[in-house]
Structure formats: C-alpha cells, structure tokens
Amino acid sequence: MQCSWKAVLLLALASIAIQYTAIRTFTAKTFWLCSIPNRLNCSPVLDVELVDRVRDENPSLVSNVSRKTHILILATTRSGSSFVGQLFNQHFDIFYLFEPLYHVQYALIRKASQGGGITDRRIVLGAGRDLLRSLYDCDLYFLENYIKPQPVNHTTDKLFRRGASKALCSPPVCEALGPVDIHMEEGNCIKKCGTLNLTLATESCKDHEHVAIKTVRVPEVSDLRALVEDPRLNLKVIQLVRDPRGILASRSETFRDTYRLWRIWRATGRKPYNLDTSQIVAVCEDYLNSVSTGLNRPLWLKGKYMLVRYEDLARNPMKKTEEIYSFLGISMDSSIERWIENNTRADNTSVKHKYGTLRNSAATAENWRLTLSYDIVEFIQNTCQEVLAQLGYKTVNSPQDLKNLSFTLVEERSFSPFF
Ligand SMILES: *[C@@H]1O[C@H](CO)[C@@H](O)[C@H](O)[C@H]1NC(C)=O
Numbered sequence: 001m002q003c004s005w006k007a008v009l010l011l012a013l014a015s016i017a018i019q020y021t022a023i024r025t026f027t028a029k030t031f032w033l034c035s036i037p038n039r040l041n042c043s044p045v046l047d048v049e050l051v052d053r054v055r056d057e058n059p060s061l062v063s064n065v066s067r068k069t070h071i072l073i074l075a076t077t078r079s080g081s082s083f084v085g086q087l088f089n090q091h092f093d094i095f096y097l098f099e100p101l102y103h104v105q106y107a108l109i110r111k112a113s114q115g116g117g118i119t120d121r122r123i124v125l126g127a128g129r130d131l132l133r134s135l136y137d138c139d140l141y142f143l144e145n146y147i148k149p150q151p152v153n154h155t156t157d158k159l160f161r162r163g164a165s166k167a168l169c170s171p172p173v174c175e176a177l178g179p180v181d182i183h184m185e186e187g188n189c190i191k192k193c194g195t196l197n198l199t200l201a202t203e204s205c206k207d208h209e210h211v212a213i214k215t216v217r218v219p220e221v222s223d224l225r226a227l228v229e230d231p232r233l234n235l236k237v238i239q240l241v242r243d244p245r246g247i248l249a250s251r252s253e254t255f256r257d258t259y260r261l262w263r264i265w266r267a268t269g270r271k272p273y274n275l276d277t278s279q280i281v282a283v284c285e286d287y288l289n290s291v292s293t294g295l296n297r298p299l300w301l302k303g304k305y306m307l308v309r310y311e312d313l314a315r316n317p318m319k320k321t322e323e324i325y326s327f328l329g330i331s332m333d334s335s336i337e338r339w340i341e342n343n344t345r346a347d348n349t350s351v352k353h354k355y356g357t358l359r360n361s362a363a364t365a366e367n368w369r370l371t372l373s374y375d376i377v378e379f380i381q382n383t384c385q386e387v388l389a390q391l392g393y394k395t396v397n398s399p400q401d402l403k404n405l406s407f408t409l410v411e412e413r414s415f416s417p418f419f
C-alpha cells in the first residue's frame with residue numbers, strides 16, 4: 001500500500017491536534033474539579049505542568065493559546081467607552097471591570113473634578129499603573145487600598161459601578177441573579193446582590209480566560225509602556241478616539257455644571273472671558289501624543305495597539321467589533337452579536353437603550369454638527385488642528401458646511417494594527 005508524504009503529514013497534524021485538544025480539555029477539567037476554596041491552590045500547579053509538557057512538544061502551538069489576554073480600553077470621557085466596554089463585558093470568557101482607577105483618583109485627589117485636571121491625572125497615573133498590574137493578575141484585594149471606607153473582611157458595597165461588570169453580578173460572586181437576569185439595569189445588581197465579596201470576585205476573575213479594563217484616567221499610550229513591556233502581562237491596548245468636537249458637544253449635555261460656560265457661549269454667541277478650555281485642550285494633546293506614538297510603530301507596541309475611531313464603530317458596529325476581536329486573537333461569541341443587534345437599532349422599541357450613544361448610531365455620531373455653534377467649532381478646529389488631520393476628521397469653513405449633513409466629516413481611514 002502506498003503511503004504518500006502528504007498523508008503522513010496530515011496524520012501527524014491530526015494527531016497533534018487531537019493531543020492538543022485532549023490536553024486542553026483535561027486542563028480545563030482539572031480546573032473545575034477543584035472545589036472553590038481550594039482552587040486557588042490546586043489548579044495553577046496542574047495547569048503549569050501540563051502546559052509545560054505540551055509546550056516542550058509543540059512550542060509554537062501552546063504558548064500563544066494558553067496565555068491570558070489583558071485588554072485595556074484607553075478612552076476619554078464621552079467617547080463611547082461604555083459601549084466598547086460592553087463589547088467585552090458581554091463575552092463569556094472575559095472578566096470586565098468598569099473604571100477601577102476611579103478609586104485611585106478619588107482616594108488621592110479629594111476634589112473630584114469631572115474628567116480630572118491635568119496635574120490630577122498625572123498624580124493618578126503612577127498608582128493607577130500598579131493597580132492595573134494587580135487587577136490583571138486578579139488581585140482584587142489591591143483595590144482595598146483605595147476604596148473608602150476601607151473594606152472589612154474583604155467585602156465592600158462601595159465599588160464604583162460594580163453593576164457595570166457582568167461577572168460581579170453573576171455566580172459565583174452573586175447568586176441572587178441567574179443568567180437570565182444578567183441584562184439587567186445596574187441598579188438591580190446593587191439592590192439584589194448585596195455586599196461585594198472580593199474573595200469571590202478574585203476567584204471569578206481567575207476563572208475567566210481574559211481580563212478587560214476600561215479607563216478614561218490614563219492620558220496617553222506611552223503612559224502604559226511599563227505595563228506593555230512587563231513580561232508577566234500580555235497587555236493589548238484598544239485606544240478609542242472620537243472627534244473632539246463630538247466629545248465637547250456630548251460633555252456639554254452631560255456635565256451641565258462643568259461645561260456651563262460652553263453652553264453660555266453657544267446660547268449667547270459670545271465667548272465667556274473665563275472659559276476653561278483646559279479639558280478639551282488636554283483631549284487633543286493626549287490624542288496627538290498617542291496617535292503619533294502609534295503611527296510611528298515602535299517595537300514595544302508591535303501587536304499590542306489598535307486605534308479605533310468611535311465614528312467607524314458607530315457606522316458599522318458588527319464589522320468593527322469583529323476586527324477588534326481578530327486583533328485580540330479571541331473568538332467573538334454569539335452573545336456579543338446579539339448584544340450589538342439589541343443595542344444599535346434605532347427603531348427597536350422592545351429593548352431599553354441604556355447605551356444611547358450608539359442608538360441610531362450612524363446618524364448620531366455626527367449630531368454635534370447640529371448642536372455646536374460655528375464659533376465653537378472653529379475654536380476647536382484651531383486648537384486641535386493637527387490631531388483632527390491625523391485622525392481623518394475634516395474641518396469646515398462655513399456655518400453652511402457645518403450644518404449640511406449630506407456629506408460626512410469623517411474621512412475613510414484604516415488604522416490597522418501592526419504586527
Ligand atoms: C506563537 O507565538 C510565537 C512568538 O511569540 C510565534 O513565533 C508563533 O508563530 C506563534 N504560533 C502560533 C500558532 O500562532
């Protein structure tokens with residue numbers, strides 16, 4: 001009987017695949033066989049042994065697959081980060097935390113200003129990096145250093161936006177809500193789940209394949225270099241940007257006190273002499289620094305950085321989400337697709353739209369053109385000229401062009417990640 005080299009190769013490949021699958025299954029099983037209180041002690045040992053054995057036989061195959069991915073959503077306030085966060089929160093294998101750095105800022109800077117002053121953000125940064133490192137390592141106790149009042153017996157009811165994290169509202173952390181209730185309002189979780197047991201939260205984190213954290217409290221991607229290069233982590237940064245003119249319009253509606261003078265400018269047509277422009281200037285500076293860093297493709301960011309424009313996500317949420325998951329090397333599960341469908345339809349009255357930013361998404365992404373006055377737009381265009389060009393946001397030269405929605409100000413650009 002003839003036996004071609006192709007058949008031999010095929011057989012060899014198949015057997016590797018089977019061995020690999022078997023070992024993966026075995027690994028996963030042993031993980032679950034351990035009872036919860038002991039799991040912390042028993043599973044890593046077995047995992048490491050098995051993974052090492054397989055790695056010796058098939059180095060390229062295992063090393064990549066078996067690693068946890070640490071996802072950081074680097075965003076700014078009102079740039080669509082809640083929506084992007086949900087794209088990870090809804091994933092079965094991802095442990096998601098919504099803005100844990102809030103606690104660092106709150107503990108270190110008493111006067112919590114919306115979005116944070118520039119010096120404030122720098123102070124938060126060093127402590128924030130340490131916290132991120134610990135959280136990616138599923139050490140949730142580390143957060144206790146910053147939560148006020150300090151948690152007792154590793155429990156707290158003061159975790160910021162706990163309800164925004166699916167894992168913290170579902171078993172084993174919270175038994176009060178079944179899988180069916182998980183698409184609930186945040187308040188429901190707070191009401192029904194009671195005090196958060198950080199020991200259980202830590203276990204839940206370890207049970208998940210990946211960890212994702214959203215923050216608006218890291219100014220630019222270079223600030224993350226120490227974490228990106230940390231060999232104990234496998235950090236991937238998704239930087240979410242949005243047209244600063246859109247950010248300003250959205251913040252003026254949401255933070256009515258802080259942005260009061262901007263609304264006075266819009267209403268009266270006269271720029272208040274004491275207008276505080278520092279926050280929007282900071283957005284543009286941070287973007288410029290980050291994007292310049294990213295476009296230079298430094299070695300340390302290779303395969304670790306993806307720039308996502310909110311407007312592209314709004315225009316085609318499914319496609320963009322697929323690209324994001326493909327960059328991460330994680331497969332997208334069907335709950336993500338369903339969630340996107342549920343939350344991006346304009347006319348779907350059957351669901352409550354909490355994440356209104358993407359409701360009727362393509363249409364609302366450029367709605368700021370109807371709400372900001374031309375003077376304000378011109379001011380931002382002058383302030384942010386360079387970064388607008390870099391990100392592919394067109395400027396307008398007249399009030400007519402500003403209000404004429406029949407053409408878009410978002411240029412086609414592909415900011416592909418580099419590997
Ligand atoms: C795994 O990663 C290594 C480098 O870290 C790479 O050379 C190899 O091709 C990867 N293997 C797979 C199957 O992706």
Ligand SMILES: *[C@@H]1O[C@H](CO)[C@@H](O)[C@H](O)[C@H]1NC(C)=O
Binds near residue numbers: 152153
């Ligand atoms: C913390 O645990 C100890 C020992 O179980 C207990 O005596 C104490 O009352 C607990 N404290 C609080 C605030 O629950």
Ligand SMILES: *[C@@H]1O[C@H](CO)[C@@H](O)[C@H](O)[C@H]1NC(C)=O
Binds near residue numbers: 153197198199200
């Ligand atoms: C938190 O959960 C752990 C693990 O189940 C348990 O041992 C501990 O008693 C719980 N803590 C409190 C205060 O209930």
Ligand SMILES: *[C@@H]1O[C@H](CO)[C@@H](O)[C@H](O)[C@H]1NC(C)=O
Binds near residue numbers: 335336351
């Ligand atoms: C989508 O909406 C339907 C109808 O309200 C709901 O039953 C379902 O759980 C939602 N799915 C997701 C993934 O949010």
Ligand SMILES: *[C@@H]1O[C@H](CO)[C@@H](O)[C@H](O)[C@H]1NC(C)=O
Binds near residue numbers: 345
């Ligand atoms: C509303 O969402 C549900 C669940 O995704 C979907 O089945 C239904 O077709 C949608 N309705 C409309 C009018 O888009």
Ligand SMILES: *[C@@H]1O[C@H](CO)[C@@H](O)[C@H](O)[C@H]1NC(C)=O
Binds near residue numbers: 401404406407
């Ligand atoms: C709006 O823009 C379109 C496309 O550039 C142009 O054809 C049209 O005349 C403009 N309308 C007004 C009112 O300026």
